Amino acid sequence: MISVCMATYNGEKYIKDQLLSILKQIGSNDEIIISDDLSKDKTIEIIEDLNDSRIKIFFNDKKGYTNNFQNAIKQASGDYIFLSDQDDIWVDNKLKIMSNLLMKYDFVVSDAKMVNANLESLGTTYFELRGGGENGFMNNLKKLKYIGCCMAFRKIILKKVLPFPSNSKLCPHDFWIAMISEFYFKTYVVNNPLLLYRRHGENVSTHISSTSLFFKIQFRVYSFFKVILRFNS
Template identity: 55%
Template sequence: MNSNSRISVCLATYNGEKYVREQLVSILKQLSPNDEIIVSDDHSTDKTLSVIESLNDPRIRIIINELGKGYSSNFENAINHSTGDYIFLSDQDDVWIENKVKIMMNELQSFDLVVSDAIISDSFLKPTLGSHFKAHNTKIGFLNNWLKTRYIGACMAFRREIFSKLLPFPSQSKWCAHDYWIANIAEFFFKVKLVDIPLIKYRRHGNNASTGGEKSKNSIFHKIIVRIYTFLQLIKRM
C-alpha cells in the first residue's frame, strides 16, 4: 500500500444521537491523521450533529444531504464528497471491532470490494444471531447477489477505482438500495472478497433504517422489478 493512500469513512446519519458517538470513537482510533470521516446528515432533528461536533476531531467533516431524503441518497452524498483512495461505509449505530481497518486494507490491495462478516447484536451490543454470514448463508458471486444479496453496506470497503461504474447511483433508490447497487456493480465488473471474520458489531435496535439482511417483506412483484431495474442499470454501465 502506498504510504500516501488515504481512507475515507462515509457515515450516513439521521437522528442518531443515541449511538453515533460510540461508533465514531471506535472508528477514529483506527484511522491515521490523514484519513477522513465524511458524515452526511439527512436533516436530523435531534442532537446528532452537536454530539458529533463535541468530538472536536479535524478528521470529521459534516455535510448535509441534498440529494433527496433517504439512506441510499445519504450514502451517495457522502461518497460524492469523499477524497480517499479507499472508501469504508459506516452506519451510525454500530461499533467497529479492533483491527477492522488493518484487515480490510490488507485485502483491498488485491480486491476492489471487500465485505466482512458482522456480529449481529442487540441494542446493548450483546450478540443475538452471531455471525451474519452464517445466519444468512452469505455467498460470493454475481448471480447470488443479484438474486438475493446478503452483503451489508456497513461491512463494505472498496477502492476508488469502482467509481467509474458506481456513480451516480440509479435514480430509483426504492428499487435499488445503495448496498444492493454497490454489491452488484462490484460483482459484475470488479473483484470481490469476503472476509470471514466479524469486524463490526451490527446493532439491531428496532429503529434501524435498513433491514440488514433480514427477511424482506416486499411483494414478489416488487422483488421482480428490483432485479430487472438493477440489471438494466448494470447494462447501461458497460
C-alpha cells in the first residue's frame, strides 16, 4: 500500500492539477493523506469536489509547514510513503519507478525539472541548481541536494524519523528525513527528473533562509546531534 502525504495551505490555484497527476498513478487501495494548515481559500472545497475516497483530509493543530507534514505522515498507513507539495506535477512514471526501487532501498529521492507557474521549463533541474544529486550523510550535511517533494521511503524509517526535532527552523522536515535516512538506512538517488517543480513566487521553502555563517553552523550542529540521539530509538 502507498500513502502520498501532502501538506496544504491556501493551495487553490494548483492543487487540483497536482492531485489529478497523483490519482491516476496510485491504485484503488492506496491513499493520499492531506494535512491542511487551516486554509482560508477554497483548497478544501476543491479537494472535496474531486469526490475520491482515496483522499483523506486531516487538519494540522500545530501551525507551520514542518508540523503540517509531520501530521500527514503520522496518519499514513502505507508501506511506502511519498511526500508531495500542493503545487507541483508528478511525471507519469514517477510512482512506478520509485516504488520499484523501494523494494530494495529504504529511501529514494529523484531530481525535479524546474518550471514556472505555467509549467514552462526554467532550463534547469533541482540537482543542477544544488550542485548535483549525491547521496551520503556528510555530502548532504554539508549541503542538502534533495527536496522533500521528491522523496519516498519505507514506513520502517519512521521509527527514527518521528517525532521531528522541535526546532523546525534549525531542522526542517526534508533535511531531517534525508539526514536520518542517509545515516541509518539504505538510500538511492534517481538522477532523472520525476517531478515538475513549480516556482511561482508563493512557494513555501524549508531550506536554510539565512546566509550568516553562525546560522549555517548552528543549523548543521543541531541536526547532526539530533540524528545521533536517535541511535537507540
